[in-house]
Amino acid sequence: MTGPEVGSDAALYRQHAGELVRFAAMLVGDDAEDVVASAFARCMSTDRWSGVENRRAYLFQAVTNEARTFQRSAARRQAREQRVTVDGVVEIGVPQPEVWEAVESLSIRQRAVVYLTYWHDMSDVMVAELLGIGAGSVRRHLARAREKLREVLHD
Amino acid sequence: MTDPMRDQIRSLIATIVEDAADPIPFEDVQAMTPTQAPGPRIAVAAAVVVIAVIGITALMLGGGSTDTDTVTGPDLSDPTPTTVTSLAPDSAEPADGDEPSESVEPDESASLVDGAILLPDGFHPGDAAEADNRLMLVRAERRPHEPGTPPQEDGVVMAIDQTDGDVVWVAELSDGPSLLEISDERVFVAHYWTGGVTALDLSSGDVLWTAVPQLPFEIGDGPDGRKFIPNDIEAGFDSLWMATARGAVARIDATNGQIIDVFAITEQLQPDGVPVYVGDIAISDRHVWAAGETSGLFRIDPESGEIDQLTSDQRRLGHNASSVVAVGADVLVGGGDPADASGVVSLVDGSGFEPVASTAFEDFATVVETHDRPAVWTGGVLRPIDPVALDVGEPFDAFFDDDRWLAPSDGSWILSIVDRLLIPIPHETDADAVRIEMSDFNVTLTYPNGWYLADSSLTPNLSSPTEIFSLASFPLRPGGPNCAQIPSRALHDMDASDVFVTLQERNSGADPSGYEPRPDNFGPTPESTENVIYDCLEPEERGDVGAIHWIRFTDQDRYFYVLVALGRDADHQEVSAIWDSLDRMVILPRE
Numbered sequence: 001m002t003g004p005e006v007g008s009d010a011a012l013y014r015q016h017a018g019e020l021v022r023f024a025a026m027l028v029g030d031d032a033e034d035v036v037a038s039a040f041a042r043c044m045s046t047d048r049w050s051g052v053e054n055r056r057a058y059l060f061q062a063v064t065n066e067a068r069t070f071q072r073s074a075a076r077r078q079a080r081e082q083r084v085t086v087d088g089v090v091e092i093g094v095p096q097p098e099v100w101e102a103v104e105s106l107s108i109r110q111r112a113v114v115y116l117t118y119w120h121d122m123s124d125v126m127v128a129e130l131l132g133i134g135a136g137s138v139r140r141h142l143a144r145a146r147e148k149l150r151e152v153l154h155d
Numbered sequence: 156m157t158d159p160m161r162d163q164i165r166s167l168i169a170t171i172v173e174d175a176a177d178p179i180p181f182e183d184v185q186a187m188t189p190t191q192a193p194g195p196r197i198a199v200a201a202a203v204v205v206i207a208v209i210g211i212t213a214l215m216l217g218g219g220s221t222d223t224d225t226v227t228g229p230d231l232s233d234p235t236p237t238t239v240t241s242l243a244p245d246s247a248e249p250a251d252g253d254e255p256s257e258s259v260e261p262d263e264s265a266s267l268v269d270g271a272i273l274l275p276d277g278f279h280p281g282d283a284a285e286a287d288n289r290l291m292l293v294r295a296e297r298r299p300h301e302p303g304t305p306p307q308e309d310g311v312v313m314a315i316d317q318t319d320g321d322v323v324w325v326a327e328l329s330d331g332p333s334l335l336e337i338s339d340e341r342v343f344v345a346h347y348w349t350g351g352v353t354a355l356d357l358s359s360g361d362v363l364w365t366a367v368p369q370l371p372f373e374i375g376d377g378p379d380g381r382k383f384i385p386n387d388i389e390a391g392f393d394s395l396w397m398a399t400a401r402g403a404v405a406r407i408d409a410t411n412g413q414i415i416d417v418f419a420i421t422e423q424l425q426p427d428g429v430p431v432y433v434g435d436i437a438i439s440d441r442h443v444w445a446a447g448e449t450s451g452l453f454r455i456d457p458e459s460g461e462i463d464q465l466t467s468d469q470r471r472l473g474h475n476a477s478s479v480v481a482v483g484a485d486v487l488v489g490g491g492d493p494a495d496a497s498g499v500v501s502l503v504d505g506s507g508f509e510p511v512a513s514t515a516f517e518d519f520a521t522v523v524e525t526h527d528r529p530a531v532w533t534g535g536v537l538r539p540i541d542p543v544a545l546d547v548g549e550p551f552d553a554f555f556d557d558d559r560w561l562a563p564s565d566g567s568w569i570l571s572i573v574d575r576l577l578i579p580i581p582h583e584t585d586a587d588a589v590r591i592e593m594s595d596f597n598v599t600l601t602y603p604n605g606w607y608l609a610d611s612s613l614t615p616n617l618s619s620p621t622e623i624f625s626l627a628s629f630p631l632r633p634g635g636p637n638c639a640q641i642p643s644r645a646l647h648d649m650d651a652s653d654v655f656v657t658l659q660e661r662n663s664g665a666d667p668s669g670y671e672p673r674p675d676n677f678g679p680t681p682e683s684t685e686n687v688i689y690d691c692l693e694p695e696e697r698g699d700v701g702a703i704h705w706i707r708f709t710d711q712d713r714y715f716y717v718l719v720a721l722g723r724d725a726d727h728q729e730v731s732a733i734w735d736s737l738d739r740m741v742i743l744p745r746e
Binding site for chain 2: 013017020021024030032033038040115118146147153
């Protein structure tokens with residue numbers, strides 16, 4: 001198994017880091033550059049990396065996964081600090097800038113689908129290919145996200 | 156078509172991305188390892204996560220971890236876009252016998268998107284069941300209550316027509332309706348707060364009766380006045396069977412809700428003195444099964460009332476048996492150890508009451524029923540599982556999302572509790588496979604439809620080893636002039652595009668050192684080609700054989716030879732199929 005090709009990785013990072021950070025900003029806000037860096041570091045450390053054909057799509061998926069991991073870790077930290085109520089409902093949340101009121105209503109995957117659809121004008125098939133999910137899943141995520149955003153944006 | 160929200164959403168995104176920081180320099184990234192990845196510098200910019208635990212604790216335990224990489228799988232939906240349709244209830248009506256609840260919105264509506272059902276806003280279902288093309292969903296909602304008094308939960312059971320998504324009826328119930336079971340044209344609803352049961356008419360939603368079983372001993376006086384918490388309800392043997400969270404299984408008369416019997420599994424305590432927790436029930440051909448969490452698996456004989464226990468520390472049963480699914484007379488048991496994030500699914504023989512096979516997972520495993528096969532819920536994804544081989548298939552879908560709790564219903568749908576999303580589970584696509592159980596040999600074989608399985612031994616002069624089966628892509632003839640162990644006539648009949656396999660078992664006297672453990676995946680190895688076999692075939696008998704692989708392996712303390720012959724021009728699909736047939740082969744111990 002050959003190791004990571006450092007030279008090409010550097011070029012790849014310089015080529016895509018900007019768009020990945022903007023993408024990650026939609027997912028995790030101010031921690032975007034950390035999430036992208038972490039995702040890229042993980043990619044380079046895996047044996048599979050050298051065999052990945054569509055590295056851009058792989059990076060987008062890696063950033064999405066990293067964002068989900070990041071969110072889960074943060075949610076767990078807060079969950080431990082909160083009491084589980086009798087009916088088992090745990091609410092985790094911190095005050096966020098006003099713009100996050102809308103984004104907070106979306107899951108990570110929904111944020112990703114919304115960003116790629118509305119900011120990059122990608123079709124559901126293109127989004128599906130980039131995120132490694134089915135086109136039907138993209139449409140469902142988008143429908144759910146639009147429903148949530150409609151509620152928040154119209155309040 | 157103009158999207159009226161487009162500008163608003165783009166404006167929102169612009170606000171976010173314009174503030175995005177510059178990327179970290181590559182040199183810093185290069186210096187990082189995964190364990191050195193930077194932690195968050197600020198508190199999470201996460202969504203408010205609401206984890207709703209709605210009475211089905213067993214499912215929650217099994218589905219509790221969604222730590223998984225991106226899951227890619229087959230897209231279930233029709234590739235053509237569909238129109239989102241608003242589905243206002245056209246005949247929603249309150250059920251008789253219950254006061255209408257303020258929490259029920261008369262204009263609740265569902266939507267269909269690519270075959271999935273998006274439930275009305277705020278409708279977080281606790282359980283689902285289906286019959287006669289109708290999908291039943293239950294939701295409970297807590298009411299404000301006086302301090303010091305038991306909380307009150309009202310709820311609804313909603314019936315949705317699966318063919319068009321219409322809401323057929325809505326029944327409003329009190330006392331925390333939380334679990335559903337459908338049997339004999341009735342919908343049985345278990346109540347979280349009282350342990351009571353309500354029977355509804357399947358066609359109309361009318362309340363037929365409501366009963367609160369009075370258990371003969373203190374098994375579940377929980378906090379806030381709960382009598383006991385039903386964890387599962389199943390119908391079988393002309394009764395309802397309800398699992399409680401504190402160690403009992405109640406048998407209830409399905410005609411009036413009265414208790415017939417209580418099986419006091421609670422007498423068996425966990426090491427810390429807490430009664431056994433009953434998480435799930437299954438009804439097999441002859442028994443009622445209860446998953447007793449850390450205390451293992453319980454089998455109840457409905458005729459005699461006898462209870463047997465299989466403890467978790469016994470071979471091949473997971474540390475924590477939390478789910479159980481009947482497969483004929485047998486059961487699949489799901490569990491694992493949440494502490495170290497390991498999971499296991501075991502196949503337990505219903506007669507011998509013994510685990511006969513198991514398979515491990517990297518995350519806690521929950522087994523569930525779907526409409527045409529069992530499935531395992533592990534690592535945040537739901538996959539079909541072969542009830543004999545315990546092989547898992549591709550995930551049903553790739554929609555699984557973040558920390559949203561997901562719970563599959565016992566039917567055609569995957570149920571996302573928090574996301575209010577129901578995804579259809581496709582019917583089994585492996586319709587072209589043939590499964591043959593060779594009970595004389597305790598071997599089950601699955602192979603492509605259209606192939607030929609020899610109906611008699613191709614090696615009639617062979618006494619030891621014994622031929623178990625011969626399978627090929629061409630018609631098979633027995634015998635041959637040389638070498639009793641080699642089906643030389645069949646090999647002679649091969650065309651260049653054909654494939655062939657035969658399995659033989661050494662009956663006795665095998666030298667274990669000559670047999671490798673059964674491989675995870677059969678395939679050619681440098682050692683598997685044995686030229687001596689060609690000595691059994693005259694040149695004119697070799698037909699179009701391109702390669703022969705001769706593999707010795709041991710499984711279940713049994714010793715086998717397998718011969719795989721590949722035609723010179725056999726295509727990749729045929730070659731893969733022959734190896735796959737061996738991979739899917741199930742070998743059980745000799746009786």
